[in-house]
Amino acid sequence: MRAIGVIPSKRTVSEINHATPSIRSGSEVKVRSLDVGICGTDREICTFVYGSPPDGSEYLVLGHESLGEIVAVGAGVKSLKVGDLVVPSVRRPCPHEHCQPCRADLQDFCATGDFIERGIKMTHGFMTEYYVDEEKYLNYVPPKLREVAVLVEPLTVAEKGLAQVWHVQKRLPWGHAGAALAKHGRGHGMRAVVLGAGPVGILGAMKLVAEGFQTYVYSRSKAPNYKADVVESFGAKYISSETVSVAELVARVGNIDLVYEAVGVGKISFQVMKALGTNGAFIFTGIPAPKPAVEVEADLIMRNVVLKNQLVVGTVNADRTAFVSAIQDLGIFIERWPTALRSLITGRFKPEAYRELLLGKSTGIKNVISFA
Ligand SMILES: NC(=O)c1ccc[n+]([C@@H]2O[C@H](COP(=O)([O-])OP(=O)(O)OC[C@H]3O[C@@H](n4cnc5c(N)ncnc54)[C@H](OP(=O)(O)O)[C@@H]3O)[C@@H](O)[C@H]2O)c1
Ligand SMILES: [Zn+2]
Ligand SMILES: [Zn+2]
Structure with missing residues (x-):
């Protein structure tokens, strides 16, 4: 065979x-x-x-x-x-x-x-x-x-990562419940930044938009480009790191409630971690190859993690629940954004x-x- x-x-x-x-x-x-x-x-x-x-x-x-x-x-x-x-x-x-x-x-x-x-x-x-x-x-x-459905496996990365975050954020009245959840999604009123516009990032962004987050995808290539067009077609905002600095990103987004890292690059990830908001969660998915050390503002990040009650979680895919959720969510995406999903x-x-x-x-x- x-x-x-x-x-x-x-x-x-x-x-x-x-x-x-x-x-x-x-x-x-x-x-x-x-x-x-x-x-x-x-x-x-x-x-x-x-x-x-x-x-x-x-x-x-x-x-x-x-x-x-x-x-x-x-x-x-x-x-x-x-x-x-x-x-x-x-x-x-x-x-x-x-x-x-x-x-x-x-x-x-x-x-x-x-x-x-x-x-x-x-x-x-x-x-x-x-x-x-x-x-x-x-x-x-x-x-x-x-x-x-070949996209199920890469989507499970986001499913599992977000499941971890919702689990921990039960510590807070974070996200909507009851009627508001049904109407707007549990991320309504919150802002998420996705790092990277590869398949893991774009599928993660779809999941976040579907959950009601105001979602920004921060990635390298200047817009307009194919990935940026796809991202904007399902209601997320694409911002290029070539033209917008991390400081400008934060000025545009406001309090960042969630970062979904799907870039696989330590330097930009830690720069954005510095900008994570109060009670915010940062999901790492990237698996960078070992490279020479990069400078990180460790004291500032550590201070923020503590004083802002932040959560940093890594996630490797995935359990059966994440696969089942990914299949369900693809069903939602294909109804809402058939062209974007197929593209x-x-x-x-x-x-x-x-x-x-x-x-x-x-x-x-x-x-x-x-x-x-
Ligand atoms: N945790 C898990 O279970 C799991 C599973 C699968 C994959 N992963 C990891 O997830 C990460 C993303 O995977 P993928 O397949 O979506 O990757 P990918 O196709 O390589 O996409 C990476 C994206 O990040 C952007 N980018 C690269 N360097 C950047 C920088 N310095 N600043 C801003 N943006 C930058 C790229 O921009 P351009 O579009 O301009 O090239 C691209 O859009 C990888 O690190 C991979 O190892 C993890
Ligand atoms: Zn893979
Ligand atoms: Zn074991």
Whole structure:
């Protein structure tokens, strides 16, 4: 069967003849790949700074952002059937009995570090014609989301991050409740800044607008540009860091209640952290490669965190709840902003285009390999 993967020992990225998997237990499901999204993690694995094959395998099949269609189910599978569309989660639990998060199906909080990740760490991914997975790692997707459901996985980053924030902000009368929540969304009256206008940032911004936040996307490229147009088309405001300084950003926004960092750059992130408002929350999602140290106004930031009761939280995707929420929210986005949502998928390619997509210049917002 056709697959795309890396052979780290030979430093090659290539098409691989991978054995077709079959169901081995009653709880397994066989899935035919439809769409596989490509992201920075895949591209990094292709530079061999990251990623490891399963034990005993020379290669790692890539791909962790998948939409597939079920072609067979094990005898014990109850919630899914042949023909259903599904999105798999990525992380699988570590084997240690004492790892409480993994034993509670919260392997995104694995305490030992011995988790594995499909297409990334010690288990093959989804950039292949068929794969098999456990029922509990597959999330049902309604047919109306066929075109866009490959965006579920990158949206789970925002879903999980925001869930953490709402959890902690229960400490405050933060956000709306009751009738106001139903009418305006729980972020109504609050201001959010998203750093970065890549797929993680734009999907995060959509989520924040849908929740009622007045949302600003602060990113590098000068407007007008394609990403800025998409951002403005669903009601967020795009501001370029090339033309507007952090101080000017704050003057425009006012008290920043929430920062959703999706830029992956420490310097700009800490500059904006300095501007976080009273009782504000800062969500880090970026995973920058190690670089030389940058100067940070540590005393000022520390003082603000304390005196303004701020919250700083990191988030790595994601638990089942985040996947379920992402699927629900894509349903909302496609109703509200069908053109904007579809325009996040800037290219669909046949598998043979993998080389340019993984090793060439990064272009567009979300590029997808279609196996269908
Ligand atoms: N936590 C998780 O589970 C998780 C999962 C997936 C990804 N991530 C991380 O999320 C981050 C974003 O991912 P992505 O795929 O959306 O990234 P991306 O496509 O590379 O987008 C990054 C965005 O940030 C902008 N940018 C870069 N440097 C900047 C700077 N110095 N100042 C202002 N803007 C700058 C870029 O501007 P231009 O448009 O001008 O290029 C681009 O819009 C990455 O760090 C990635 O590692 C985390
Ligand atoms: Zn990804
Ligand atoms: Zn664990």
